[in-house]
Amino acid sequence: MAETPSPDALAVEFDCLMARAGVSVPPQRRAAALVAYADLRGQIALLHGRYGPEAEPSNVFRPGDK
Amino acid sequence: MDTQDLCIAEMGRLLRSGVVSAETLARDALARVAARDGGLHAFVLVTEDRALQDARRADDELKAGRDRGPFHGIPYALKDIYDTAGIRTTCHSKLRLNVVPKQDSVAAARLREAGGVLLGKLATHEFAIGGPSFDLPFPPARNPWNPEHITGGSSSGSGTAIAARMVRMAMGSDTGGSIRGPAAWCGTVGIKATYGLVSRRGVFPLSWTLDHIGPLTRSVEDAAITLQVLAGYDPQDPASADVPVPNYRADLEKGVARLRIGIPRAFFANASATTPEVVAGLERTAARLRAAGAVVEDIELPDYALFSAVGRVIMMAEAFAIHETDVQTRLLDYGEITAGRFILGAAITAADFIHALRARRELTDAVNAALSRYDALLTLSALNTAPRFDQPTDALSSASPIQTIPFNVTGHPAMSVPTGLGASGLPIGVQIVGRVFDEPMVFRIGRAVEKLSGWEAVKLPAG
Numbered sequence: 001m002a003e004t005p006s007p008d009a010l011a012v013e014f015d016c017l018m019a020r021a022g023v024s025v026p027p028q029r030r031a032a033a034l035v036a037y038a039d040l041r042g043q044i045a046l047l048h049g050r051y052g053p054e055a056e057p058s059n060v061f062r063p064g065d066k
Numbered sequence: 067m068d069t070q071d072l073c074i075a076e077m078g079r080l081l082r083s084g085v086v087s088a089e090t091l092a093r094d095a096l097a098r099v100a101a102r103d104g105g106l107h108a109f110v111l112v113t114e115d116r117a118l119q120d121a122r123r124a125d126d127e128l129k130a131g132r133d134r135g136p137f138h139g140i141p142y143a144l145k146d147i148y149d150t151a152g153i154r155t156t157c158h159s160k161l162r163l164n165v166v167p168k169q170d171s172v173a174a175a176r177l178r179e180a181g182g183v184l185l186g187k188l189a190t191h192e193f194a195i196g197g198p199s200f201d202l203p204f205p206p207a208r209n210p211w212n213p214e215h216i217t218g219g220s221s222s223g224s225g226t227a228i229a230a231r232m233v234r235m236a237m238g239s240d241t242g243g244s245i246r247g248p249a250a251w252c253g254t255v256g257i258k259a260t261y262g263l264v265s266r267r268g269v270f271p272l273s274w275t276l277d278h279i280g281p282l283t284r285s286v287e288d289a290a291i292t293l294q295v296l297a298g299y300d301p302q303d304p305a306s307a308d309v310p311v312p313n314y315r316a317d318l319e320k321g322v323a324r325l326r327i328g329i330p331r332a333f334f335a336n337a338s339a340t341t342p343e344v345v346a347g348l349e350r351t352a353a354r355l356r357a358a359g360a361v362v363e364d365i366e367l368p369d370y371a372l373f374s375a376v377g378r379v380i381m382m383a384e385a386f387a388i389h390e391t392d393v394q395t396r397l398l399d400y401g402e403i404t405a406g407r408f409i410l411g412a413a414i415t416a417a418d419f420i421h422a423l424r425a426r427r428e429l430t431d432a433v434n435a436a437l438s439r440y441d442a443l444l445t446l447s448a449l450n451t452a453p454r455f456d457q458p459t460d461a462l463s464s465a466s467p468i469q470t471i472p473f474n475v476t477g478h479p480a481m482s483v484p485t486g487l488g489a490s491g492l493p494i495g496v497q498i499v500g501r502v503f504d505e506p507m508v509f510r511i512g513r514a515v516e517k518l519s520g521w522e523a524v525k526l527p528a529g
Contacts, residue, residue: 014413021386021412022394033406039463040382040410043375047421057423058430059275 004045010038069094070231074140074288077234081128081139088124088139092117092183095141099185099232105213107205108226110146112186113153117141120183127181136291138181142235145221146187147194148279149268150174157270158190160203160399161392171268172300173237173279180295185233188223194239194272195220195385195462196404198455206455209252210527211492215452218247218468219461224282225252229493231284231526235292239279241272242377243447243470246482246497247461249282250447250468253484253493253526255289255512256282260503261477262307264293265300273384274305276377276474285522286483286512290314293505309503317510323359325511327352328440330367337370339449339459339467347485347494348446354518355444355511362444368432372425373472374464379414379422380475381462386411407462430476434502437478442511443499445469447482451492470497479505483512485519 005013014037018025025033069091072080080086096114103109124139144150147157149167151174156162170178178184189207191197198206198216207222209215210230217225221238225248228236238245240258249256258278269279281292294314300306329352334340352362386393386408392400393408400408436443449467453459461468473480480499488494496515500508516522 017413017415018409021390023409023412024394024397025409026398029402029406033409036406036410036460036463037413039465040378040413043371043378043464044414044418046372046375047379047418047425050421051424051428055424056427057420058426059423 004042010034010041070098073285074136074234074291077140078136078138082133088121088183089118091139092121092141092185095185095233102230102232106208106210106226106230108188108207108223108230108232109143109186110156110158110189110204110223111154113184116153117183117185120178124181124183134179134181137177137295139183140181140235141183141185141233142177142237143185143188143224143227143233144174144237145190145224145239147190147239147270148174148237150184150187153187155187156203157193158202158204159192161396163203167268169268172265172303173269173296176295188227188236191220191222192401192404193270193389194241194244195407196401197222199401199403202401209452211253211452215454215492216251218251218448218452220244221248221282224248225254228252228254228282228284229526234288235281235283237279238282239269239272239277240470240474241276241278242381242462242474243468245280245282246447246470246480247468249482250495251452251493253495254282254284255286255481255483256280257289257293257481257508258479259293259297259505260307260479262305263309263503263505264296265303265306267300267303271388273381275384276381278474286509286516287315287318289481290318290509312506314505314509317506318513320510321358322355322511322514325360325441326439327355327360327362327442327444327511328365328436329362329444331364332366333370333469334446334449337449339465341450343488344446344448344450344494348444348496351485351496351515351519352444355514358514358518365436365440367436368429370469370472371464373429373475374466376422376425376429377471377475378462379418380426382407382411383414383419386414426475429472433472433476433478437501441507445497445499447495447497451488451490451494473499478502479508481508481512483515484521485515486521487524
């Protein structure tokens with residue numbers, strides 16, 4: 001996640017993720033979806049490599065909480 | 067008398083003194099909707115029979131000595147993601163055109179129990195995320211200040227209905243700013259209370275851990291009256307908080323002397339979409355608050371980009387989980403914008419999502435730390451005034467002009483208050499953010515901003 005992939009690599013990655021999720025993106029919408037995915041991926045990159053193992057997520061639960 | 071310009075409290079006084087009836091208020095509002103909505107499209111359904119039924123009940127009860135409180139006899143409308151028993155609830159989507167819930171959402175039930183008069187269901191971006199769109203079963207709501215401009219979303223019809231003086235209160239929902247964005251761009255007040263204060267049960271979810279519901283109104287006092295009806299513990303909403311509900315109007319006129327207010331200036335100072343006139347509006351607001359005795363100073367928070375990334379990842383992932391089957395099997399039944407947003411959720415990995423939740427803890431701690439030194443935060447609701455329909459912006463991208471998602475991520479109460487008009491005649495607003503469950507302080511500062519800005523004297527679009 002550290003490197004920004006090339007447009008071709010980004011497209012391959014996107015297609016793999018869509019296939020894994022069982023989503024068929026219509027061909028006429030693929031270009032717009034890739035633009036949006038590139039923007040989202042840039043945001044996701046901000047989240048990786050930021051924390052050590054001690055940093056727990058916000059939704060760690062407490063047994064007994066309502 | 068033009069009853070559409072009466073605040074909720076004044077409507078109540080006139081109802082109780084017998085000067086007007088609830089039926090008159092309802093008929094005036096219905097006439098206003100009939101006159102204005104053909105070109106604005108705030109409503110997807112007008113429930114005239116239900117409105118008159120509610121109004122007559124309110125009148126009969128007042129005559130019989132039963133007073134349900136400040137919302138008794140007050141006309142209102144609901145974003146069309148709120149379940150309403152026996153009344154179609156479409157989410158503005160082809161996928162739910164024939165859905166008629168058997169039960170009211172908790173909010174709808176509370177408003178009914180408080181004596182409110184339901185005028186109908188309001189336009190929304192599809193499933194509170196996809197719009198403004200022209201490929202949905204209903205047209206997009208238009209901005210009453212200039213119908214060539216968008217309202218913001220997703221509570222688009224709610225913003226339109228308030229700014230066009232159709233109702234004084236319209237319910238919206240806010241997952242990344244869907245109350246505060248339309249409020250800013252339509253010149254209304256809009257508040258999302260602390261996460262957990264208002265039950266979400268019966269409102270179609272977009273993202274469980276970011277969703278808030280709340281009102282858009284003409285004034286801060288109207289918003290406080292409405293929140294008084296809505297707030298309260300619901301044991302059947304897993305996020306509901308069992309906390310005391312204070313009197314939200316008690317501190318409205320206390321002013322801001324000696325309050326400490328922080329401006330997270332870096333949120334907007336370096337953003338590419340920031341326009342000078344909205345920053346000038348914030349500076350005027352800060353100067354007025356200082357003149358009224360508040361200490362207003364710049365503060366630092368983590369980068370806005372981090373808040374935005376966390377909010378978007380959580381929203382997209384949770385939304386995809388909700389819509390997964392339909393996205394897999396009938397994607398083309400969604401509007402194009404909606405579909406384009408939902409499929410992004412399929413591209414988020416488990417690690418992406420968990421890192422977003424780790425960052426959420428960091429960001430919430432940072433805002434809590436800032437609010438341990440300040441009574442509230444003051445920032446922009448949006449970086450610009452409402453764009454034209456033919457110059458769309460992606461409200462969910464990293465370049466979104468709406469600056470509201472940080473407080474969906476952290477859960478703090480946040481309210482947009484109009485402060486004036488920009489050069490184009492479109493409204494601008496500021497956002498006030500309070501400590502967790504300190505809505506009284508948000509209303510107190512919001513009321514001061516409203517008074518000091520002179521917004522109450524601004525004439526709404528006549529139409």
